[in-house]
Amino acid sequence: MDKLQVRAAGPLAGEVTISGAKNAALPILMAAVLAEDTMTLGNVPVLRDVNTTIQLLRQLGATVSDLDNSLLTIDPSTITTCVAEYELVKTMRASIMLLGPLLAKYGKADVSLPGGCAIGARPVDLHIQGLRAMGADVKVEEGYVKARMNGRLKGATILMDVVSVTGTENLMAAAALADGVTYIENAAREPEVVDLASCLNAMGAKISGAGTDVIRIEGVEKLHGVRYDVMPDRIETGTYLVAAAATRGSVVCRQAAPETLEPVLLKLEEAGAVIERGDDWISLDMQGRQPKPVSIKTAPHPAFPTDMQAQFCTMNALSSGGAKVTETIFENRFMHVPELKRMGAKMDLEGNTCLIQGIEQLQGAQVMATDLRASACLVIAGLVATGTTVVDRIYHLDRGYEQIEHKLAGLGADVVRVK
Ligand SMILES: CC(=O)N[C@H]1[C@@H](OP(=O)(O)OP(=O)(O)OC[C@H]2O[C@@H](n3ccc(=O)[nH]c3=O)[C@H](O)[C@@H]2O)O[C@H](CO)[C@@H](O)[C@@H]1O
Numbered sequence: 001m002d003k004l005q006v007r008a009a010g011p012l013a014g015e016v017t018i019s020g021a022k023n024a025a026l027p028i029l030m031a032a033v034l035a036e037d038t039m040t041l042g043n044v045p046v047l048r049d050v051n052t053t054i055q056l057l058r059q060l061g062a063t064v065s066d067l068d069n070s071l072l073t074i075d076p077s078t079i080t081t082c083v084a085e086y087e088l089v090k091t092m093r094a095s096i097m098l099l100g101p102l103l104a105k106y107g108k109a110d111v112s113l114p115g116g117c118a119i120g121a122r123p124v125d126l127h128i129q130g131l132r133a134m135g136a137d138v139k140v141e142e143g144y145v146k147a148r149m150n151g152r153l154k155g156a157t158i159l160m161d162v163v164s165v166t167g168t169e170n171l172m173a174a175a176a177l178a179d180g181v182t183y184i185e186n187a188a189r190e191p192e193v194v195d196l197a198s199c200l201n202a203m204g205a206k207i208s209g210a211g212t213d214v215i216r217i218e219g220v221e222k223l224h225g226v227r228y229d230v231m232p233d234r235i236e237t238g239t240y241l242v243a244a245a246a247t248r249g250s251v252v253c254r255q256a257a258p259e260t261l262e263p264v265l266l267k268l269e270e271a272g273a274v275i276e277r278g279d280d281w282i283s284l285d286m287q288g289r290q291p292k293p294v295s296i297k298t299a300p301h302p303a304f305p306t307d308m309q310a311q312f313c314t315m316n317a318l319s320s321g322g323a324k325v326t327e328t329i330f331e332n333r334f335m336h337v338p339e340l341k342r343m344g345a346k347m348d349l350e351g352n353t354c355l356i357q358g359i360e361q362l363q364g365a366q367v368m369a370t371d372l373r374a375s376a377c378l379v380i381a382g383l384v385a386t387g388t389t390v391v392d393r394i395y396h397l398d399r400g401y402e403q404i405e406h407k408l409a410g411l412g413a414d415v416v417r418v419k
């Protein structure tokens with residue numbers, strides 16, 4: 001199993017090119033199922049989750065090219081089965097986003113239940129309720145969500161009890177081919193929802209309101225293939241910005257989307273970073289200063305993203321004072337805290353809040369990555385720790401960060417992958 005060996009090498013400095021967003025690429029790849037002909041997707045990140053999605057689509061019978069220079073073609077017209085098997089689904093929760101598109105296009109879908117994961121139970125009840133509201137017969141049997149619809153789904157008004165990103169995406173994609181108008185109320189407003197809506201609209205869908213909490217989808221009979229470029233990854237961008245801040249360094253993120261990252265940039269400024277932004281770049285400069293503590297509370301967009309919480313825990317652990325980090329989205333997303341404590345961090349959990357007292361330096365240790373962003377926060381910790389930090393189980397990291405060791409090395413970090 002691969003590990004990352006990290007040693008402190010001073011402040012990070014330089015430029016890093018941001019990849020396409022995992023959380024936009026995955027729903028867009030799954031929504032390709034809705035097209036009548038070939039989709040050509042650009043800026044697709046080379047990630048384990050993208051690879052899993054390619055395998056899932058091929059298992060359905062779709063003709064999918066190999067990922068070449070961030071380009072991927074998907075011809076869904078060769079699909080022969082609507083079953084997404086457990087073996088692949090269990091490795092990636094986002095597989096549930098095949099449910100809506102398969103059901104809308106073929107009238108049936110059997111998608112394995114993804115199960116719980118390290119950060120929380122993550123039920124899919126809202127996905128199921130929404131499809132039922134559109135007239136589908138949906139059962140959970142033998143570990144599978146089995147959905148059936150005779151004819152087209154029917155437009156409906158769906159009120160989401162909880163703001164759900166993939167729930168909104170699944171239902172929006174399904175409604176694109178429904179008969180009539182669907183309203184999704186209390187919809188997720190994340191930029192990745194907007195990117196999926198833009199892709200669907202380019203395919204011929206009639207979606208308005210994406211990015212607000214009410215999305216209107218006027219169903220159409222058919223969608224066609226298009227060429228579409230996936231948006232930049234705001235969480236990858238935020239991770240490199242925090243890595244630079246924690247090391248008291250500087251970084252320029254190229255091919256980024258600053259407008260998708262406002263809550264993170266504001267908190268980095270509060271930490272003392274000098275931030276500048278252009279159309280597609282963001283720079284951060286700590287001018288050698290130790291980060292100031294910043295308290296955060298995660299919540300749905302446009303508030304502070306849960307996917308940046310772990311990285312901010314590390315930055316606060318190295319800050320000049322005390323901070324409070326509150327997680328409101330996932331019930332178990334502090335698995336990194338005991339690992340950071342093994343590196344000498346001063347932090348304590350009280351319910352869904354982590355109380356952190358910053359110190360000057362952490363100590364290298366062997367640590368275990370438990371989920372994607374927890375892994376990233378441990379790598380950042382290693383960049384400023386004495387001695388060597390070995391981060392185990394980095395297959396989590398490979399789900400969401402393209403070539404992290406090469407990108408960090410480009411910024412002057414001493415990070416090596418060991419087999
Ligand atoms: C592939 C992808 O885009 N993943 C992102 C997506 O995950 P994902 O879409 O799975 O997360 P959700 O937005 O659905 O989860 C938000 C909350 O809603 C709850 N919930 C969700 C669905 C449901 O049917 N019932 C229910 O109760 C969840 O348990 C959680 O407490 O948004 C999360 C929150 O921004 C991010 O951390 C993930 O990186």
Ligand SMILES: C=C(OP(=O)(O)O)C(=O)O
Nearest residue numbers: 023093094307372373400
């Ligand atoms: C939790 C995440 O992803 P997923 O929903 O794919 O598990 C994440 O990207 O931080």
